[in-house]
Amino acid sequence: MMSRLRLSGTALWSLALFVCLALVLLAPLLPWIAAFPRDLQLPLADWANLVLNPVFSTLQPLGRGFASGIDIPLRWLRDFLLFVPWPAFAFLLFLVALRMAGPGFAVFAMVTQIYIVAVGYWPQTMNTFAIVLLSLPPAILIGFALGAAGHRWPRLEGPLTALLDLMQTFPAFAYLIPLLIVFGFGPAAGMIASVIFAIPPMARNTIVGLREVPVVTLEAAVMSGATPTQLFWTAKLPAAARQLLVGVNQTTMASLSMVIIVAIIGGFNDIGWEVLSAMRSAELGRSLLAGVVIVALAVTLDRITRALATGSPNGVQLLPDRALAAVLGVVLCLAVVLRLALPGLDLLPPGVGFATAKALDAQLLDFVRWSDPVFSALRDALNYGVILPLRIGFAASASPMVWGFTLQPWMIAVYCIAIAGTALLLFRRPAWALLALFAGLVCYTGLAQFPWPCVVIIALLGAAQVRGLGLVAVVLIATLMILLSGMWQPFVQSLYLTAIAVSICVVIGGMIGIAAAENDRVSRIVRPISDTLQTLPQFVFLIPALMLFRVGEFTALIAIVLYAIVPPIRYVEHGLRGVPGHLTEAAVQMGANRWQLLRDVKLPLAGPAIRLGINQTIMYAISMLVIAALVGTRDLGQQVYVALGNANSGLGFVSGLSIALLAIIADRMLRKS
Amino acid sequence: MRKISKPRAATSAIALAAMLAAGGASAAELGDVDTPIKLAVLEWTGAQLSTQLAGMVLTKAGYSVEYVPAGSFPQYSGLSDGTLSATIEIWSNNVGDIYPRALEAGDIENIGSLGLETREGWAYPKFMEQICPGLPDWTALQDPACVTALTTTDTLPNGRLLDYPADWGSRSGEIIADNALPLTAIPAGSEGAMLAELRAAEATQSPLLLMFWAPHHVLSEIKVGWVDMPPCTSDDPDDCIQPPEVEKVVWSGFKDKWPAGYEILKQFQVMSPDQERMMAAVLEKGDSLEDVAAGWIAENQDVWQPWLDAALD
Numbered sequence: 001m002m003s004r005l006r007l008s009g010t011a012l013w014s015l016a017l018f019v020c021l022a023l024v025l026l027a028p029l030l031p032w033i034a035a036f037p038r039d040l041q042l043p044l045a046d047w048a049n050l051v052l053n054p055v056f057s058t059l060q061p062l063g064r065g066f067a068s069g070i071d072i073p074l075r076w077l078r079d080f081l082l083f084v085p086w087p088a089f090a091f092l093l094f095l096v097a098l099r100m101a102g103p104g105f106a107v108f109a110m111v112t113q114i115y116i117v118a119v120g121y122w123p124q125t126m127n128t129f130a131i132v133l134l135s136l137p138p139a140i141l142i143g144f145a146l147g148a149a150g151h152r153w154p155r156l157e158g159p160l161t162a163l164l165d166l167m168q169t170f171p172a173f174a175y176l177i178p179l180l181i182v183f184g185f186g187p188a189a190g191m192i193a194s195v196i197f198a199i200p201p202m203a204r205n206t207i208v209g210l211r212e213v214p215v216v217t218l219e220a221a222v223m224s225g226a227t228p229t230q231l232f233w234t235a236k237l238p239a240a241a242r243q244l245l246v247g248v249n250q251t252t253m254a255s256l257s258m259v260i261i262v263a264i265i266g267g268f269n270d271i272g273w274e275v276l277s278a279m280r281s282a283e284l285g286r287s288l289l290a291g292v293v294i295v296a297l298a299v300t301l302d303r304i305t306r307a308l309a310t311g312s313p314n315g316v317q318l319l320p321d322r323a324l325a326a327v328l329g330v331v332l333c334l335a336v337v338l339r340l341a342l343p344g345l346d347l348l349p350p351g352v353g354f355a356t357a358k359a360l361d362a363q364l365l366d367f368v369r370w371s372d373p374v375f376s377a378l379r380d381a382l383n384y385g386v387i388l389p390l391r392i393g394f395a396a397s398a399s400p401m402v403w404g405f406t407l408q409p410w411m412i413a414v415y416c417i418a419i420a421g422t423a424l425l426l427f428r429r430p431a432w433a434l435l436a437l438f439a440g441l442v443c444y445t446g447l448a449q450f451p452w453p454c455v456v457i458i459a460l461l462g463a464a465q466v467r468g469l470g471l472v473a474v475v476l477i478a479t480l481m482i483l484l485s486g487m488w489q490p491f492v493q494s495l496y497l498t499a500i501a502v503s504i505c506v507v508i509g510g511m512i513g514i515a516a517a518e519n520d521r522v523s524r525i526v527r528p529i530s531d532t533l534q535t536l537p538q539f540v541f542l543i544p545a546l547m548l549f550r551v552g553e554f555t556a557l558i559a560i561v562l563y564a565i566v567p568p569i570r571y572v573e574h575g576l577r578g579v580p581g582h583l584t585e586a587a588v589q590m591g592a593n594r595w596q597l598l599r600d601v602k603l604p605l606a607g608p609a610i611r612l613g614i615n616q617t618i619m620y621a622i623s624m625l626v627i628a629a630l631v632g633t634r635d636l637g638q639q640v641y642v643a644l645g646n647a648n649s650g651l652g653f654v655s656g657l658s659i660a661l662l663a664i665i666a667d668r669m670l671r672k673s
Numbered sequence: 674m675r676k677i678s679k680p681r682a683a684t685s686a687i688a689l690a691a692m693l694a695a696g697g698a699s700a701a702e703l704g705d706v707d708t709p710i711k712l713a714v715l716e717w718t719g720a721q722l723s724t725q726l727a728g729m730v731l732t733k734a735g736y737s738v739e740y741v742p743a744g745s746f747p748q749y750s751g752l753s754d755g756t757l758s759a760t761i762e763i764w765s766n767n768v769g770d771i772y773p774r775a776l777e778a779g780d781i782e783n784i785g786s787l788g789l790e791t792r793e794g795w796a797y798p799k800f801m802e803q804i805c806p807g808l809p810d811w812t813a814l815q816d817p818a819c820v821t822a823l824t825t826t827d828t829l830p831n832g833r834l835l836d837y838p839a840d841w842g843s844r845s846g847e848i849i850a851d852n853a854l855p856l857t858a859i860p861a862g863s864e865g866a867m868l869a870e871l872r873a874a875e876a877t878q879s880p881l882l883l884m885f886w887a888p889h890h891v892l893s894e895i896k897v898g899w900v901d902m903p904p905c906t907s908d909d910p911d912d913c914i915q916p917p918e919v920e921k922v923v924w925s926g927f928k929d930k931w932p933a934g935y936e937i938l939k940q941f942q943v944m945s946p947d948q949e950r951m952m953a954a955v956l957e958k959g960d961s962l963e964d965v966a967a968g969w970i971a972e973n974q975d976v977w978q979p980w981l982d983a984a985l986d
Contacts, residue, residue: 176746176747180747180750181750184750184751184754184756185743185747185748185750185751185752185754185756185757186751186756189747263742263744264744264747265743265744265747266713266714266741266742266743266744266747266748267741267742267743267751267756268742269742273742276716277716277717279863279865280716280717280863280864280865281717281718281864281865281868281890281891281956282864282865282866282868282869282872354959355959358959365872365873365876368872368873368876368877369876369877372876372877372879376877376879383825383826384826387826388826388829401829401830402826402829542865542866542869543865543869546865546866546869546870546873547869547870547872547873547876548873550825550870550873551835551859551861551862551866551870552825552826552827552859553827629862630862630863630865630866631862631863631866632838632859632860632861632862632863632866633862638839638860638862641838641839641840642769642839642840644746644840645746645768645769645770645771645839645840645841645842646769646770646771646774646840647746647749647769647770647771647774647775648770
């Protein structure tokens with residue numbers, strides 16, 4: 001049965017290959033193959049506007065009321081945080097950190113507070129902190145409610161998962177205009193975007209946590225006569241508490257990662273605003289100083305909430321918790337009284353941020369100047385050797401303009417023979433042979449010119465093989481929407497940026513992950529770098545990348561890779577380290593050397609973790625598309641900005657949905673059922 | 674967009690008629706001095722300075738002013754419902770369609786030019802004159818050697834013109850086509866990208882031609898030359914290079930709520946040399962925005978006092 005299935009799959013793919021080959025050969029004769037006919041395109045964005053704008057207007061009174069409701073506690077919280085003198089705040093944080101995560105972390109928390117004050121970003125940081133703090137309770141509660149509903153009514157789980165996927169992958173930039181229409185200008189609109197993005201991790205963890213409550217616990221509860229409600233609150237919930245707290249941790253991080261989006265709307269002098277205006281004037285120093293504040297905030301919140309989930313194993317308990325709470329309260333009251341008595345006392349020294357930022361900027365420019373010979377050669381090599389050929393293909397690259405020679409018929413022959421030969425060598429593994437042939441075809445035409453029907457056929461076939469009809473329907477809807485709305489070219493651009501970025505990330509990140517798993521010292525060095533790459537606002541990477549590689553796709557690629565390389569590093573290391581000791585010992589005793597051990601034992605066993613890592617890499621890469629558009633790409637992300645600049649909610653909706661569907665389809669294809 | 678209800682429209686019409694009868698910019702009521710006037714603070718230093726100056730002048734008149742950071746696209750949402758009261762420095766070159774649309778909807782009001790002397794056009798770092806000897810004349814850009822120097826993989830075989838970001842809207846593509854220039858306009862993606870390119874080009878002496886505008890703070894750091902643009906052949910002025918308008922915009926209810934403030938803002942002007950000097954103080958010396966603006970206010974009472982007098986007396 002298995003082999004017949006595989007055979008029929010191979011046969012289908014071979015058929016698809018022949019169809020694609022025919023389409024490639026016919027493309028010069030039939031223009032509708034090369035580009036989707038303009039006459040068939042539909043004004044989908046305008047239609048979306050027709051439907052959506054009345055909806056938004058109807059929601060407006062409700063949204064505005066809601067927003068002004070949020071504004072009041074937000075102002076209070078912000079004013080209070082700014083009112084408490086910073087040494088008191090830092091001391092409180094120190095005590096909490098000590099209790100939750102131990103002395104090392106407490107010192108770290110103290111040092112970061114001093115850093116924030118020294119560079120002069122204390123007020124901005126407290127404003128950001130206020131937004132994050134206030135967006136957490138609704139995100140956690142709604143996420144929990146959604147997750148509990150999904151658990152209670154299993155039929156809801158399918159649609160719920162789809163909704164959560166959309167919430168996480170639909171770029172916030174794409175619904176900024178609707179948010180502004182409904183909720184009005186101000187931090188409330190940004191906060192709502194942040195809540196939307198932060199709900200899914202909580203909901204997912206709630207579902208997992210409730211599902212994995214041991215049957216024994218449930219049976220015991222049922223036998224002691226618990227009603228379904230009691231069963232939920234007294235048996236399931238306590239048993240799932242750990243997983244729920246993991247959800248709280250991830251929701252906190254997600255909410256923090258939206259700081260920049262909140263700032264784009266404005267209305268609040270927060271730290272994200274500082275990063276944005278530094279990006280606008282291309283000042284690396286300032287954006288880095290502000291970015292590090294966000295990293296510090298992220299690490300602090302991460303460690304504290306993670307300690308909640310793990311029961312603070314490293315915490316130092318100086319006092320019983322109740323006494324500690326009393327001490328915290330007293331310190332806070334004293335601080336407030338002190339500030340009331342001396343209203344002018346904010347204890348903030350003049351920041352030294354400016355001089356440091358200037359020095360950093362000058363150093364970056366010195367580096368750009370000094371390294372120019374290397375980077376201009378690298379830039380040319382990569383652009384002419386990799387990026388351009390991938391886009392326009394072997395056939396067009398072999399021209400005097402690009403590679404310095406004209407394409408001769410014998411070159412095509414050699415190319416075909418090389419590809420066919422590779423496929424023949426792989427004949428024992430038909431799937432690989434087919435992959436080589438497809439790759440050869442794509443490299444010949446280039447991704448931008450690869451006939452669109454082929455992309456559709458490949459996507460449909462892949463969807464059918466991996467997941468069946470449900471995914472086929474999604475692929476069909478997505479490709480139709482993209483083709484009909486005339487966004488095929490931006491879509492292909494996004495597709496290939498993502499594909500190249502993910503390949504680079506998986507290879508390089510994977511190798512770093514292996515090194516980190518094999519060597520503790522490497523692991524210790526890599527971990528803080530990964531943390532920083534993941535939490536530093538991506539905008540900070542853009543400036544040096546632009547100066548070294550200039551406006552264009554390659555810079556976008558660098559920015560995407562820097563962000564999306566973290567998951568493969570993390571998951572490969574995690575997977576390899578998770579291989580049970582007795583299995584590796586058995587292999588060593590059978591005489592496996594280190595390389596064999598890695599290749600034949602550890603990597604196969606770490607497979608599921610690695611696949612999850614690749615999946616996350618794709619999600620990260622796609623989520624960077626919109627930000628990468630700031631360095632001048634022509635992808636879907638750029639469409640999102642154009643929609644924003646024209647206040648066109650419909651265009652934003654269509655391009656945002658295209659990005660979200662691309663992410664969801666990629667995820668489903670990889671996550672084999 | 675929500676229509677603003679205007680309970681005081683009738684009275685304000687009478688007031689307006691009375692004012693017109695009295696002739697010119699005559700005395701106006703202060704209006705609601707207890708509610709702060711909320712000025713939008715945009716991302717760039719020039720606008721931040723202009724806003725600070727406007728705010729300080731309004732404070733001198735007796736208003737309380739709140740400075741609210743606002744994104745340059747989202748601000749229109751705030752201006753059209755009064756969440757923001759005014760924005761002082763709107764550049765017509767970087768606003769896309771969102772600004773004309775908001776004006777059309779009638780919820781915001783353009784109260785005239787800020788008075789900055791602006792320019793726009795294709796600029797290049799000074800050393801480009803060695804690479805393309807005919808510069809600043811535009812015909813130098815037809816020279817094959819010059820074009821080759823500007824070529825990148827994105828634009829083969831043409832030279833590259835680094836254009837405004839796609840969401841700003843730009844005219845360079847039409848100008849290139851109208852004059853059959855061997856150039857291709859590549860959108861930069863963001864202002865930050867344009868500045869990073871300009872700084873890197875200056876540092877490494879590598880060729881660059883870009884659409885740019887003045888006054889801009891980077892121009893005190895890098896000397897650029899401006900191409901003498903080809904004569905505009907298009908009938909549509911929007912297809913030609915023209916100095917961008919820099920305008921002051923208020924919420925449609927501003928005039929009724931703060932009549933004198935409205936008159937003051939209408940007269941409020943910032944001169945380019947002043948702004949350039951203040952930008953340099955903020956960006957190069959690290960002086961605080963407030964101090965620099967307060968310095969200007971202290972030294973230029975003869976400039977701003979007449980605005981107050983005209984509005985209040």
